[in-house]
Amino acid sequence: MSQPQGWVEAGEIGDIEEEDVIRFDYGERTFAVYRTSDDKYYVTEGLCTHEKVHLSGGLVMGHIIECPKHNGRFDFTTGQVKKIPPCINIQTYPVQIKAGKILVKVD
Amino acid sequence: MTAKVQQRKDYSLTGPENEHARSQGLAEAQWYESPIPRKRLKELMKRKDGPAIRDTSIWLGLLGGSGVVAYFSWGAWWAISAFLVYGTLYSSPGDSRWHECGHGTAFKTPWMNEVVYQFASFLSLRPATPWRWSHARHHTDTIIVGLDPEIIAPRPPIYRIILMDYFRLHVGFRELKRIFWHCFGVIDKEEKEYIPPSQFRKTFWESRVYMLIFGAVAAACLLTGSILPAMFIVLPSFYGHFLVMVVGLTQHLGLYENVLDHRLNSRTFYTNRIIRFLYWNMNYHIEHHMFPMVPYHALAALHEEMKADCPKPSGSLWEATREVYMALKKQKTDPGYTIYRPLPETARPYKYGIEQAVETQNIEA
């Protein structure tokens, strides 16, 4: 099934447990796809803005992703830094669920 | 006869070893991770307030109680032991709480971590902001010479400094000097290597607050004509430091430098409940470094998950200390001497450098 312009499939909803995150690579780029405990989906860039560490190894707590390296925190719904060491917010991307698929607007 | 001259590497962050480590790809590199199913890791990473509230209450209760006893002992012969107990309860949990709350893993509630972090930073005389960044760097580049600011002893070791630091007389005075200069807006060049400029202001203001407390304690000493106030605040960071140093020495010394596998450069040892309480389980040091998101209260369980992939832990604090001193003694004449600990058959091979990247992320249950 072809996706609307700029949207790519990042997986199926069953791929992520509740309150968890997975990694999604698209070409050279890498993203983190989140599922909250109330079944909402969000996507941010995949690497922490502190040092290039994959956030998919981190811990999801509510709307917070904690980076596995130095425990920096971001609100993945807004991209805002919530705890240093990261000083730069993280990029977020629009998401939609269609027929059980997680679609991300990467451009 | 020619004298044997030992060349000591430059352990500063601004010397040639910094460039060397970077050119070797050792800076901000990808480190080995033991394979733990994601589901289990998530359980282990789970945050709780309960254990840290309990432990902090016990700690503060003991600290207060020993303080009262020490106060009434003043002038008597047993004041020495009373203050040693007070100082140890001030410094040792001060250090371990500083550490764990700095990671933000001790409590589930962020403000609780922050309050205890600020308090413990003062007790352990590790100003909150500079040490937050120093420790982040220590986790990024653990025991990479020229990058890690928290390497306790170079090779060959300098015994004079090690002995001084049982009472924090080397690192402690360096810290006091830094605090003094921070008050005037000056950061030394080592600190500039890991503290981002956006954090300088905070660093300066923290040091000014520390200086005010030092001043208040000094004034109290002058007013009372006694050193007693300082025996309760500030000086315990020095005279109570012994145990911090004893456990601190076991963390990495005698093991590898410049590798990308915490199993090679960190030491886990078994110990009793009292040390584990004071040290907040940092005897599981390989485990902590490999998975810093796992709170102190889950490290014993993490150890069970990982031990088939790790070298055999030292059997006790004494055994770990003896191993460290035997290695230091050998490094005195052979700086390259390193303890090699074989892995069990169930383990994956060690990762010595970047060429041995092992993909372990996202292992399924």
Ligand code: FES
């Ligand atoms: S790499 Fe993410 S907090 Fe440091």
